[in-house]
Amino acid sequence: MLNIENLKVAYGKAVALHDVSLRVEEGELVTLLGSNGAGKSTLLKTISGINRAMAGKIMWQGQEIQNQPSHLIVNHGIIQVPEGRAVFPDLTVAENLRMGAFTRRDERGVAKDLKEVFDLFARLKERRTQLAGTLSGGEAQMLAIARGLLSEPKLLMLDEPSLGLAPVVREAIYHVIQQIYKEKGITILLVEQNARWALKVATRAYILENGHVTMEDTGAALAANPDVQRAYLGH
Ligand code: ATP
Numbered sequence: 001m002l003n004i005e006n007l008k009v010a011y012g013k014a015v016a017l018h019d020v021s022l023r024v025e026e027g028e029l030v031t032l033l034g035s036n037g038a039g040k041s042t043l044l045k046t047i048s049g050i051n052r053a054m055a056g057k058i059m060w061q062g063q064e065i066q067n068q069p070s071h072l073i074v075n076h077g078i079i080q081v082p083e084g085r086a087v088f089p090d091l092t093v094a095e096n097l098r099m100g101a102f103t104r105r106d107e108r109g110v111a112k113d114l115k116e117v118f119d120l121f122a123r124l125k126e127r128r129t130q131l132a133g134t135l136s137g138g139e140a141q142m143l144a145i146a147r148g149l150l151s152e153p154k155l156l157m158l159d160e161p162s163l164g165l166a167p168v169v170r171e172a173i174y175h176v177i178q179q180i181y182k183e184k185g186i187t188i189l190l191v192e193q194n195a196r197w198a199l200k201v202a203t204r205a206y207i208l209e210n211g212h213v214t215m216e217d218t219g220a221a222l223a224a225n226p227d228v229q230r231a232y233l234g235h
Contacts, residue, residue: 001026001187002047002078002155007056007066009039009046016042018211019056024155029181029188031198031219033232034208040191041083043208044157047189048080049073074103077154083163083191085140087147089133093124096132096143100150110150117146120179138169145176149184156180157189170194177201195232199223207232 002024009017016039024030032040045051047058049070058066060076087096097117101110118125121142127135132143141161148156161177162170174197181188181201192198199205202219207228215222222228229235 001061002189003057003059004043004047005057005059007043007046007058008054009042009051010054016211017046020208020211020213021056022206022213022216024187024189026154026187027185028203029190029201031202031205032189032191032208033195033198033205033222033228035231037210038208039211040208041159042211044080044159044189044191047073047078047157071103074151077152078157079148079151079153079155080157081144081148081159081161083159085137085144087132087135087140087143089131091132092129093132093135093143094128097124097128097147097150100147104150104152109152113150113152116184117149120149120176121146136169138165138172141165141169141173142176145173145180149180149186153186155187155189157191159191160193161190162192162194174201195228196223199228199233 004020004022007017007020020043034040042051046053049068053066057064065073065076088099097114104110123139124142124146132140135143162173178201180186190198199219199222205219205222206213207215
């Protein structure tokens with residue numbers, strides 16, 4: 001579905017991704033692990049068309065899409081939920097959700113998806129007329145994910161969805177991500193600091209260090225790997 005080959009990305013002279021290759025097949029949940037500054041956000045932003053690829057290819061369903069503008073990437077169904085719960089604070093919850101659907105013309109489909117999203121996130125339904133700026137951190141993260149779902153994702157990319165949240169809120173986010181994956185069947189590329197959970201739910205995972213992919217395997221195999229355990233699982 002998504003095939004990245006030998007991708008190189010730099011900020012000025014500083015190379016953030018060297019020769020990165022990665023794939024996500026339809027129906028997978030692929031986790032990207034790596035310490036701060038490893039290049040995880042850079043990779044997602046390059047897929048989304050926010051950062052430029054200097055070399056290499058990003059193939060989507062057999063077509064080269066690297067360096068296409070973001071709106072075209074969104075039209076392909078590649079939807080990124082950015083880090084840091086980016087919601088529009090002066091719009092209501094319902095208006096934020098509508099923003100996720102603003103390129104869609106199928107009003108019926110949007111209404112159906114809105115209903116499904118409210119079934120998934122009861123809290124957002126209760127708060128649909130409230131300004132997004134008044135939500136808690138966890139609710140805002142839920143809203144950012146829900147808005148992504150209204151963009152009809154074929155591939156949903158989540159950048160550290162649990163960052164900075166209290167444990168009980170984090171658990172709720174994990175639960176919702178699993179529902180999106182298992183019940184809605186949406187393919188997911190996940191960047192997540194909590195390696196224990198992220199490897200458990202992943203079909204496959206990649207480890208990114210200093211802009212290089214250093215390991216790739218099933219989530220279970222990586223979780224059993226002593227080097228991974230030492231570096232990411234606190235053993
Ligand atoms: P984090 O978990 O901290 O978000 P990350 O793995 O997502 O880390 P990136 O944010 O992709 O890492 O950063 C990769 C490298 O690129 C780092 O060295 C970072 O300092 C650098 N970098 C990221 N964004 C920019 C930018 N806008 N301008 C210059 N350098 C940047």
